[in-house]
Amino acid sequence: MRQALYTPGLGYYSAGMRKFGAEGDFVTAPEISPLFAQCIARQCQQVLANFDTGVILEFGAGSGIMAIDLLQALTELDCLPTRYFILEVSADLQQQQREMFQTKAPQFLHLVEWLQKLPTEPMQGIVLANEVLDAMPVxxxxxxxxxxxxxxxxxxxxxxxxxxxxxxxxxxxxxxxxxxxxxxxxxxxNLALSAWLQSIADILAAGMVLLIDYGFPSTEFYHPQRNQGTLMCHYRHHSHIEPLILVGLQDITAHVDFTAVAEAAQDAKLHVVGYTTQAKFLLACGLADILFSLNPDDKQHYLPKAQQAKTLILPSEMGELFKVMALTQNLDIPLLGFSQDERIRL
Ligand SMILES: C[S@@+](CC[C@H](N)C(=O)[O-])C[C@H]1O[C@@H](n2cnc3c(N)ncnc32)[C@H](O)[C@@H]1O
Incomplete structure (x- = not known):
């Protein structure tokens, strides 16, 4: 899986094709709508307010669109981070992200720094990973x-x-x-999970790690009926279970066992402070308010946004399968995104 996805020049994520969006193989939440990043921005605002020099580090930034929408929303909320780091394993995607910033948001380029590995200096702020855990080799x-x-x-x-x-x-x-x-x-x-979370815990002096992905707690992940696992492949919006074909041309992914994530986080001395569905998280961050602030008579603008919001939150779409988990270190505040929810069981 590692070679099929990440071999430079040949692996799926490292070989220069369109992966995200309608012309690619699958669609992720940031590609569906800027509403997603706008909600995350509200959660980031609450956390960044605790630091004079808070930074954001995004793992696996894909096309780069979430970083741009997030920085745009944080500008409007008047709480830009002092730096926006992107740690991306694929050199090809790093290049695509740079080009995306150059054409769509050059005004943020001075804030963004692409990293090859985690910073050595401790950081205060936020670590984000949307659909990164599912792309890690299992x-x-x-x-x-x-x-x-x-x-x-x-x-x-x-x-x-x-x-x-x-x-x-x-x-x-x-x-x-x-x-x-x-x-x-x-x-x-995912045997690399513990080391990955430990490496994050080691550099996060204070702040929040926000992990968003599709998956379940281990009771569901290892359910007796799910006895063939969750390994899935995506090729031009078709999903199937055969990773040994179309090698390097198709995405290979596995659902996330969030109980394993929580346990690995605890071993790394991070606090598991929130675990909820994507729908509840986005609504708690004010998705409905953002939507209601638009003019419904401006149908051309409003209707697509309403449709995008549905895709993000409906149980039959991304709302329930996708979960959001927050881990903190030296940050003792009740997080906005988890405020409307009793925690779902891990
Ligand atoms: C499914 S894509 C998601 C992209 C983007 N976050 C989005 O939501 O559209 C997975 C991304 O994670 C990156 N990735 C996978 N493992 C990684 C790791 N250990 N560190 C950093 N990036 C990683 C991939 O190269 C790719 O950019």
């Missing part, structure tokens, strides 16, 4: 009677094929055994 496994098999990839004469072998990876074996899954259960796990 290990697919099968539970066997006395062991755990990992799915490896090999090839026959002209195609890639699976090869299952008993794992020698102790972390995989230990973690999967602790899940107590039935024999033959197939699923996947």
């Amino acid at each position: 290990q697919k496994f099968r539970v066997q009677e006395d062991s755990i098999a990992e799915f490896c990839v090999t090839h026959d004469s002209n195609s890639f094929v699976w090869h299952e072998q008993i794992t020698k990876n102790e972390a995989l074996e230990e973690t999967v055994k602790s899940l107590n899954l039935p024999i033959n259960y197939v699923s996947e796990i």
Whole structure:
């Protein structure tokens, strides 16, 4: 999965094709509507108000549109961060993001800095990752009677094929055994999650980490009926479950186990302060107010916005499958985006 997605020049995210939006393979919330970033901006405003020199660090900025819409909304709220870092693994996407800023929002270029790795200096502010966790490589496994098999990839004469072998990876074996899954259960796990969150905790002196993605708590993720896992591929708006075809041309993703995220965050000494659905988060951040501030008689402008809001919040669209989790460090405030909700169970 790592090679298929990130090999420079060949991997899906590293090989210069249109991925996001109608002409690409899938649509993410920031691509659907600036309303998404406008709501996140309100949450950012509340957090940035606690710091004299607060920064934002966005992981995996995709086309760059969320960064632009967010900086635009923060300008209107009069609370721009002192820097906006983008940490993007794909050199090709970094280039696309730069071009997007140059053509659409050159006025923000002085704030934006593209990073190859996390800053070494501690930062105060906000870490954002929208649909980044689902794009991290996972290990697919099968539970066997006395062991755990990992799915490896090999090839026959002209195609890639699976090869299952008993794992020698102790972390995989230990973690999967602790899940107590039935024999033959197939699923996947993101073994890099703990190290990723630890690296963020290490540089975040104070502030909030906001993770937005599709997924569930582990009781649903490892539900008895979900016994083939959640690995999915996206190619030109078609979804299927065969990652060994169209390698480098299609997206490969897995849902997020938010219980695992919360546990890894706690191990990294981050506080899990919010977990809710995307719909509840956006509404708590004032999505309806933003919509009502538009003139409904201006149908050309209003109707598309109302439609976009529906896509973001309806349960049948992105509203319930997508979750928002907030983690904090040295920041003790009740966060706006989680204020209208009892926490959903992890
Ligand atoms: C599904 S896309 C989402 C893009 C964007 N955030 C959006 O919502 O439109 C996943 C993004 O995460 C990036 N990515 C994946 N793993 C990453 C990591 N460990 N660090 C930084 N970026 C990463 C990918 O290159 C890509 O830009």
